[in-house]
Amino acid sequence: MDAERLIYPLMKHVLLGPAMRAAFRPAVSGRDGVPARGPVILAANHLAFVDSFVLPLVVPRQVFFLGKHEYFTQPGTAGRAKAAFFRGVGAIAVDRSGGRAAQAALDASAAVLERGGVFALHPEGTRSPDGRLYRGHTGVARLALRTGATVVPVGIVGTDRVQPPGRAVPRPGRIEVRFGRPLAFTAASGRSAGTGREAREITDEVMAAIRALTGQEYVDAYAPRRDV
Structure with missing residues (x-):
């Protein structure tokens, strides 16, 4: 983690950030609503691979997100350089194959939040194939209830x-990045991390907030999985 804290600002403010700002000229609104400290989940829609790099660019705090295990394990000099790049932009390697893939992803995400960090995710689970907003997976709700993190759509x-x-x-x-009103989901609200119905309700509330920000047409079905 110490190395990541050193590499991250170098990537964001010196190497990658200036080029991306020049290329995309991001218009940002609502950013003041992102808490300055404490655990935060940034729950965003997902239109393109570049989303995972654009979002950390416009947030003052360090942002972590999940990256495919394959990004970190390729051999040779090029493979090591690729792994260093992804670590430098805040990606966390997770092996998403096998029966424990979902739990491994949840545990890795929770570890960031339990340290009081910021974790970005796409509840749709994959990129939209047609620009519409698809049904969210309940991991965002389970993370919020497990860690007490604030959710920012x-x-x-x-x-x-x-x-x-x-x-x-x-x-x-x-491009535009629009931050919505922070949402808090805690045990005090009468919701339980172990109840599927309540996790579904929370996730649907988050997706409705995202939809209000983007104006996308909503599809009440999961998006078809993609390779990347």
């Missing part, structure tokens, strides 16, 4: 234009 607009499906390298273009 986030609407990202325009990344599907700068990086449409099939395009590996995003092109320059204006």
Whole structure:
């Protein structure tokens, strides 16, 4: 973690950040609502691969997110450089294959929040195939109830234009990042981390907040899984 704390500001403010700001000219609204300390979950819609890099760029605090295990285990100099890059931008390696994949992802995410950090996730679980907003998975609710983290809904607009499906390298273009009102879900509200119905209700509330920020058409079904 010490190395990550040193690399992260270098990537954000010196290497990656200035280039991305010049390319995407992000318009940001509602950022003052992101708590300055304590555990925070940033729950955002997911339109393009670049979303995971755009969101940390506009948040003052260090932001962590999950990255595929394969990003960190490729051999050779190029593989080590790729792993260093992803660690430097806040990615946490998680092996998402096998029966314990979901629990491993939940535990890795919770560890960040239990240290009082900021964790970004996409409740849809994968990129939208058509620009619509799909049903959220309940991990966001279970994380919030398990850790007491504040949930901040986030609407990202325009990344599907700068990086449409099939395009590996995003092109320059204006994007927007809209932060919504912070949401608190605790035991005091009468909800339980062990109840599937309550986790579903919380997740649907978060997705409704995201939809209000983006104006996307909502699909009450899970998005089809993609490779990346």
